[in-house]
Amino acid sequence: QPCACGRSGMKSYFLCRECLMSRPECKKCFLEHHAKSLFFHWAYEWDVKNGYFVKKDVSAIELGCSRDPNNNPVQLIVAEPNGVHSTLVRYCRCASAPDRWDQLFQADMFPATLESPGTAFTFDCLRRFDIHTKTSRKNAYDYCLYLQRITDNMFPGNISDVYDNFLVIARVWQTLMIEKWLGQGHGIDEELPDRPKGNVIPYCPICCEQGVNMEQGWEHSPYVLSHLHQSRKTIDGNFQANRYSKNADPDDHSFFNGRSFFPSKEEVDEYERTVPQLQSFKHKADCGWIKAIAKQNSKKFRGMDITGIINRQCDHVFVEASANMTAGERYATTDLCQAKAEGLRRVKPGQKSHDKVVSYDAMCAYCVNFKKRFQKYFPHLYEDIKSTRVCIPLVHVQNHADICMYLYASVYKPCVGRFIGETAEMLWPELNQIGGATRQMTPGRREDTIIFHMTYWNFRKQNNTATTLYNDLVAAIQLYRDHRDHFLGVCEALGREKVDEYNVLDRSPEIDPKNKKVFKSVYAHDQSKGLPLVVCLTNSAHLFLAPSRDQLLDTLKHSTETKQCGPTELSIGEIVTFIMEGITIQEEQRPLRRKVAAVKSRKTRDMAADRCEMEKLEKERKKLEDRITTWREAQATFMPGCWEHVAKSHASNPENEKLFLPSDFGAGDRVRLGLESLAEEEARLREAHGIDLIARLQYICQIISALNDRKVIHTRGQDQHTKSSKLLKTQQDLRMARLADYNRNRKALDHLGKLDEDYFPFLTTQDTYRKSSELKRRIGDSRALDGRLWTAGARLTTTEEAGPSTKRVLLDRGEDVSPGMRILLSQFLNLIAVCSCRDSELSEAKYVFFRLSLLNYFLNILSANRHAPMVSPRKLKQSKGKGKALEELAEEEAEEPLDEVEDGKLWRVRPKAGFSQEEMDAFMEESECCFRLLLSACEA
Template sequence: MFAKLLAAGEKAKREETVYSRSVQATSQAFNVDGTLLHTHTHAFERPPPIPIQRPPAPDKPSTPTLPIPPNPPTDTLPEKTVPPEEPLPPLFQDFEAKKASIVDILFKQNTADGLGAPCPCGVAGATRTTMCRECWNYSAACTSCFVKSHVHAPTHWADVWSPDRGFFLRHDISALPGSPGIYLGHGGSPCPNVALGFVPQETFTIVDTNGIHSTKVQFCSCGIGDRAEQLLNARLFPGTFRRPRLAFTFAMLHDYHIHHLTSALPAYDYIAALRHLTDGFFFRDAANPYDQFRDVFKMWRILEAEMRAGQLHGIDRFFPRRPPGNLAVMCPACIEFGVNTTHDEAAISDPSLRRLLFTADGNFQANHYLKTMEPKLISFYRGRAFFPSDPQYRVFAHRIKKDGQGSEQKTTCSYLNAINKQEKKKFVGTDISGILNIQCSHVFVVSTVDLQYGERFLNTDYAWHHAFLQRGLPTLEEMENLTGLFSYDIGCSYRVHALSRFLSRDELRDVADLVAKFEYCVPLVHVSNHKDNCLYLYSSAYRTGAGHFHGEQAEQVWPYSNQFGGQGRQMCNGNRQDLYIDLFNYWNFMKVVLLPAQLYNDLIRAAALKDEKLKVFISHCQSYSDKVPEWNKESREARTVHRKEVCCVYRHTPSKVPSQRRIYQALVDKAEGKGSLVAEEVSDEDDSMLEDSDNDEPRPPSPITLSPKHPRPCSLAQALDIGKGSSAKNHVHACGISSTRDSNFVDEAQVTPQVAEDIEDINPEIENNTPEELPLFLPSHYTPADRVAKGLVALGTLELQMLEGAAYDNLARLRTVVRLLGAMGSDSKKNDYGQARHTRAKADLINANIKFETCMAQYNATRRAMISLGLPETDPTFKKMDRNSTRRKATTENQAVGTQSSQPRKRKNKAKDKGEEPTSKKSRTGSPVATPLGADPVPASADGEASKDQHGWLWDIKSSSRHVSDKDVDAFLEEGNRVQWFRAEADVIRWQEEWERKLIEFLRTIRHYDKMADVWESLATSADSSPSKAAVAMKTSKRYLELSRRCEDVFRQAGYVYRRPHSSPRMADMTPAASTQQGIDTAADGGNNRAGDSPRPPMEATMTFQDRPEGTRNLNLTINNAIHPPPSSSS
């Protein structure tokens, strides 16, 4: 019965749904052609739903129910509150207040005062009908007055009032009554050889920055030049040189060139904007000169390049080493013999000061589509800039394709294998897959070549060869002490046969001797994707004379050039090369102007970091003073291979790193006192922090743990009939602590009866519930006055001595724990794969971190007791311990990118800003520690920001020579100290080299500016220079002179003085402060001093010319002073 009723109810529900959906039905009738004839809506009457009968529920015990309150009346419901709008900034508040008046003024621009009134010119019948919106303060006038006032501005639009329409109509000047034209050759006046009253009939299109004008032009008939020359004299560039009918103003071409270089504005979009300026509504009616504009701009661009480079002045005679007709903008700071390098520098053997630095990198965004009907337009630069001669390079590239890969040998580096296996489909449809740039360390583009289906070594060889020719080859004498460093993301494989490739190719053989001077490295970010061996073979961090040449400069130009990728791939290859040469020249030009500021920032940064790194290095020397003399004898350049792994002083020997379980067991054995007990090992009283490590599963730490020397009171548990739960364990532990405490209190009352009364006054509640919180009534428990009153001063002195020893023991144990934890994390990342191993490693790391927390808490408790006994809180040895204090670079890991510098963290912890406890992501192993210990916990600097390269003060305390019990772990820790010391030394040397190189680069930059100023001044005063050429040359000379003066000022702000080797006639044009040969007062902060520091005295830049052996002796002296400090503290 009940089932039938349910079935009837479900059927009623379905019928109700059907009726509700078909209350209205619409029928439509259509004609034969498909048009709608009529629409009719049918209404249906919905039947009532079928009631559902349910059987009575079985009897249940009644339960009281709460009464349901009635719904409140609608008029008493609280209204939804709308949050108030945030107030606008003051500027926009003022705009809202002025908006009405601004709108009135804008509307007034559509009319003018005095329209229809007689024109002030007094001509009969002349009325004010014409306005010019481009002339300032122009009043309405008649059309004749407009033409007369715009003889020298014929491209201004004429707005003529139409009384019939009631608004202004825009006209070209030739569309005004009388059809006035634009007259060339006589300052805007008609040519006298043209018949009086002659009206030009030819329509001429002029493109200006305000739009596209269809006007009429009258050429001169006096024989002063053909039509093209007359247009050029009028600052109009013709669209063709035979019978021009279209021209572009110089202002428009220059305007587009700047917008194009700064914002990657395409020519098509610029012409479209000009058409909109011509007619904002019917813009398609305006002429479209896009095709002619592309050709004109190609010619305009090469003319500007030749004028800027001085080729039209004959500048090649002053730079005989550069290739003839060179149009590339050169780097002022890099070595260029005969320009910014003196003969005195040729004798310097310092590899960091006489080193050529190049980077190479490819970009596949600058590709080119393969087209069947492409115009064969060649580049106007013809190999005189970054791209080599295209016909010669095509022959070379065809020979590469014919010969095959050839020199690309197989490699074991995973990064290069990934490059070779990259998807080839992205090159389909392209005949040029991208470009490859050679750049200097200052991010100046030096040379560029096209790539065919990926990066081939011979493409890079040709680009590097062209880069050498751009600056000129050095002589044999100049090459004697010259070195080089070449950074390439696949440099580990490129270097293998680089010299042999140059020797085997006729096109490359002339620079083979220079290539032999180069070493190779991989950029610091890219090398992290290579095998670990590449880091120690090709990282600039461990390369003598490399400074801070990280090699990633090659990537910095691509975000700028990639904006033009969509334009370049659609052009013919000649126009495409012109495009990239132009934008790379603009990039280099911007660098030339801004180079002093860049060098200043680099110099200040290097000066600060070399001092910071030196402090870190000295602290390492003091910590490992007994080992440093032996370590200092090892070679920094030696690289050996053991079991396919590179071994050097900067790397842990991979086969010697013990496993995580072995390190953990050594840590447990050390804390439990197994093996030989030494001073650095923990004492018996500290063994309670360790739990049984035999269990593989992690266990949460118990608040109370029995010390191993105290027997477990099993009999007490049985007497009390307590189970085996966790509460029973805690109760048993508490009983054990209570019994030990009572025994200690009895002994303490007998030895020091002064505290017997305090022992008797113990709160019973604390004694029974939390016995671990009871004080021990030692002298450190009392204030100084109470110790004097109770006669505990002598005992307090003894306790302080014992606590000091315990503090040293805690610090020594902390150092060992942190180093072992770092190795455990490193081993877990490499070897713990699979659920079982991962779970076991997670348990070990959790337990090990608990041990670390306990050890750190023990030290802080000891320190608080020592402070109570009189230790100053600012004691330099026993500082407050936190995670930052234990920071130490992990020697088992490769040196991370960015650890050579101290840059503030970009991401801030919001919890820290709010005063809460900072939190961070949980580690992969599930460790509760925010930062992996021993693997660079991040400390906080003085300003609250974290610093990457500061190690904790824990490592400044002199280390003990005693070790843990396991011999392999002992050797591992010893090698870790050695690796840490050598890496710290490498950081000091690299930043010292970087600082010295920036100083000499400042000198080269100033010399380059001076050289260019002298050259352009000579070009201005040469006999074959016309007045116009002389004016351009003199203006350029003064610009370079101003650059030199500004660079000297920036150099002076950094705390140094540049002294010229000889006086120059141009010195009279400089300010007295810039031309003085005496020391310069630097009382003001020059930017290299921090707040509170005394200003740095001026220093002659020539002091930087010193050989590396002297610098090495100074570093050895620093090491010796750190190991054996001078007897006098003042020194």
């Protein structure tokens, strides 16, 4: 068809399929539309003879202003994202014209050579490859194959192969882009004079850097706020980023030459000559994890001159430095990586260094001579690292010796916060994808390729910094509230005496000089006294905060005070004796009902056994009936107004007879019947009984925890599993029974109108969860708090000064933990003035108090949310049947829990042969010190 331009004789034979909504047009129209900037679009010319479009290249590119007819075009192969073009280029030949390679640069094309370039790559092609290789790990070979295939997918062999030139140009392009992005072409070194000159490392914008992101006067902050000015680093090695020992160009070195993550070749060669440890790898280690590292099979390193890399990153996962490993993860190589990273942020002479914490999976052996080696081989960096604290990542430390947990776990380091230390592993899955390619490269190209990907990794991390920090801050605030409420609740539950006793304990672990595997720590049981069979809470806080029921009853029996009971005035002693007898009868009725139900539900019938069992039950019924009759006679004196209710009661058996205690009546009926005095005394007894039940539950739950631990560690074989499972089932049933007793007692208090919801919360099986005090800290323990059972009995009240949480703990009745804001600010100023270092005269308790009070104040400003979530314990597996059974036990009088096993007899610790009395006393003393472990776990 004729072209729409209307030119005479011009047919619409040309089509561009890359232009949006294009239509066939004539040759002149096509060239007019594509001559300025779209000359790399493919031209599809209609073949009149064969009747189809033929793909062709635009034949000439004008790069200059010359219109000299003698300026003949030159052949040029151009790689563009839509394929490889074989085109003609006419260069400018004016007297002031730049060189040909410069003209190509000005046209956004990168020439493969400087003299008479015959191949060029467009900037868009190089830019797209840069993104592809860093995001999808596409290598240069596959990208060049893509260019050939997209040019002619049927006959790709007919297309020019640009792979060899592309390898060099892509590497140069990526290097130049890093130089430009990181400011080396814009005088960045003049703006940041404290950084190494010429470095092209993307710095973490969050980590502390003096003169950049640290406020003035930070060095005057007290030690308890050192985490606000702290750098946390992680170190880890990767054996996938290795390199085969093969012939390579000896002159191929990294383009960065020590200005990026890797040290320069000259620095490495000099270091290898001076450090003997690189030539030998022999050290003695007591930790099993370190022994495993030392005994790595050297055969897997056969044929490799570089066995991997070791990285140092910050806790925000920004890579700071890398070093090549040879024949394993040697400490001298780690030192070189550390030195490279420390050189990025130097401390000027006379300046105070901020707090630094370094995490490494082999830290227990690495740190022994770490600072001595730096003092010898890197003396210019010794001042920067001499105060560095060390730890082991929280996942790796699980596989170390037990002592490593308490010496190097970050959770037991003061003012470190939630430093997991495992973030160094996050880069490896990304970097491992290019391991198959880099192990075949020359040394220089391999380093540059790894640098390209690490630089892009840091760039991506910087893009997400703001969102990540915000989410972490919100989560940290909420987690702090949960832990603060739980910690203060445990302090209240244990009592002032135990808290004061704990505050004076040294948090640092002590190693036995005679046996380095034996240690003492406030966070673990004393190993020198043996591991307790059962950690008991006989000295539980509740026994200090309130008397037990028996103690209260004994005290009230001797009281001379009197109260009016109907027409009669009776002494307090007589009233509580009467009420206590009624409560005791109720407690005897429930096991008897359970026994009767068990006999009736038997599937197999043995007439003789049933007859014997029924005779026993009848004797128990007769005994209980006589006791109820005697109590009824006293009830006529103490509760004369309720006799009409007793007369209407029709119970065929004594175990089902309702006693009509004050808690069995509503508030209105108690007033009408004159039972207020009796109700007050019953409430006092039931409150004391609630405290007893909490202590019993805690004791039972610790038995269950100990049995679970020992079943996993020691039980082997079917017979042992059967016995241990039976013991465990017995205690679990007893726990459900005590829970039902507690909730039933709580319900009676509610009927009496004396229930304190905070002091006696409703408890379920999940609320009895407790982290083991005998096992090492596990992953996720910081997210799993102990159940409400372990803070039940603590007086929690809502106050305005407490901060955003809903509950506030008062350690002494009526005495607030936190004083007014004026006192808080006064103490804050005093701390800044007199305790800028740890060697202050202030006690550890004051540090803890100040930290809690100040955080309360700051969090009150940060958030207006005043609702703390419910405790979410670790995965607690329980069947629906258990939950339903517990609910039935608590709510229905007809169902009854198992018989109570007397506390302290079944589980009494018996001396083994060969144990002296002094050793057993020490053993029992350690068992009774679980308050220390409970507080330690909360504090950590």
